[in-house]
Amino acid sequence: MFKLNSRFAPMAAASLALALSLYTAGCTLDGGVTPSATPTPTPSHDTHQEANAEAIEHMAEGPAKTLTAIALDAADSEAPKVGSDHHRYDVTLVSSGSEMVGKVKFDSAEAGDYTFFLNADVPLALKDAAGETVEIEETGGAIANSLIKQHYVAELGVGSYYLHFGPTQEASLSLVIEGGAHDHAH
Template identity: 50%
Template sequence: MMKKLLSACLLSSALLVGCGEESNEVDVEGCEHLAEGPAVAVTASASTSGAPSVGNDHKRYDITLPAGTSGNAGSVSFAAAEATDYVFFLGADVSLKVTSSSGQAVEFEESAKSSEQCGEIKGRYVAPLQVGTYTLTFGPTSQSSVSLVIEESAHDHEH
């Protein structure tokens, strides 16, 4: 019995050392907030100016997307308080573009349409952000809303 417990502990700690563990922990957190909230209703702005703000504050933002000529689309703003990787979890398959305050598009390190952790995740985007304010633009899409949860990845690039 003791050997099994020791093996389990060693296996657990080995998993914690690898890079894969962080995405699992982050995905578990993202799943929890997508499924359970707490929820904040936000209406995205049709333009990037005056976009309402969202945060990485353990909340699910239920974002209503305004109707546009080529589909529903809208923007919200996000202030990154720390220079790190952020994971953007979406509850609908809606395109996401992240733009810095200077207008530069941010390249995603990873993107996926799902997660092994739960079925609620329909979009998962990892972006390396510096301290500053970013615009998150959703759509155009046929969806009228999208749920968003933002988590810090806690990924350490010094491996």
């Protein structure tokens, strides 16, 4: 046996208690349920992770719809529609001088946070039906091990919005929209 210096005894006892609690975290409770060592995510974290997973799937596997955006100064009524309907939208941009731009319409059926996932690092601005700029709450880069290179989050009310892409050197992009409280059944 060893002799423990009395000034280290409280620290040793605390270390032993911590080690035992970590060890027993893997043991089962009555009924065979194993406690999780991972904290339960908050609902917003769950929603964010679910949106990322959905977007990764649809960006890679589709189904896809192809469309050509309109010029940023074109009439809003001419803008092709995109949706948060479990599709990837393959969008061809239009020339504006030496750069490419484009505008598409998105109708938000429910109020909430929407994430706009792109397969290219292209600037995005959102405008409401009155032409007012909608604040982008979060801008994120690529999602590891996926085709997603950029994503933007905005809180939208019910109504029509216009996505303004560019200016960029990219001639096209792919877009997946996730958000609202819609059902994720495929």
